[in-house]
Amino acid sequence: MERKFLEELGLEKESIDKIMAENGKDIEKAKGDLSTKETELETLQGQLKAANEQIEEFKEMDVEKIKAAADEYKTKYEEAQNKAKQEMEKLQFEHKLEGALSGAKAKNIKAVKALLDMEGLKLNKDEIVGLNDQLEKLKEENDYLFESEETTSSSTFIRPGNTNKNDKSESLGARLARKVKEN
Incomplete structure (x- = not known):
């Protein structure tokens, strides 16, 4: 709408402005x-x-190849x-076996494991099924691989010239100093 049109209609300037x-x-x-x-x-x-470009890319794709890759x-x-499950089972087996061999008082776990029939x-x-039978057989044949059930007293080494068996903590220098004072 133009101002000239409104002026021709005879409207006042104030009305035209509004x-x-x-x-x-x-x-x-x-x-x-x-x-x-x-x-x-x-x-x-x-x-x-962008959608049309994507559609064109899809047209060029080999759907069978994508399915085969999937x-x-x-x-x-x-x-x-x-593979991960088998590895976990193997680790659990090894851990249980070493614990059982330690409980059977094996002196050298690696040596005892080498003599075991692992497939059995x-x-x-x-629980490791079949282990107790094999351990009993190993203890009979190779008792040196296991600690004996008897309690043995530990032997103590006494150095030559030391007549006091209970004086294990005294150093050589302290003993020499004591001997010099005694003489």
Whole structure:
């Protein structure tokens, strides 16, 4: 709407100013709405372009190859899980076996393990099945590998010239000093 049109209608200047001000608000609002819609349109056109490019990339893809790769990765994942489970079971078995051999008073756990038939041993929860029979047989045949059930007294080494058996903590220098004072 133009001011000249309103003047031709015979409206007063004050009324024309009010009408033009109100019309200006409407025009500015319409411009804002138009700007918003233009921005929205540009965004949508960009998204459409990106989607079309993605569709073109999908057209070039070999779906069967992707399915085969997914199956291959699934197989590798399952194999890795099984391997990890076997490793955990092996570690648990080794830990239980070493604990049992230590409890059986083996002097050298590595030597005793070398004489065991490992294929005859199976871990069942917290117990190694077949171990007791093999240990009994080993104790009969190779008793030197195990500490005896008898309690033995520990022998003490007495240095030559030391007649006092209870004087183990005195150093050589202290003993020499004592001997010099005695003479």
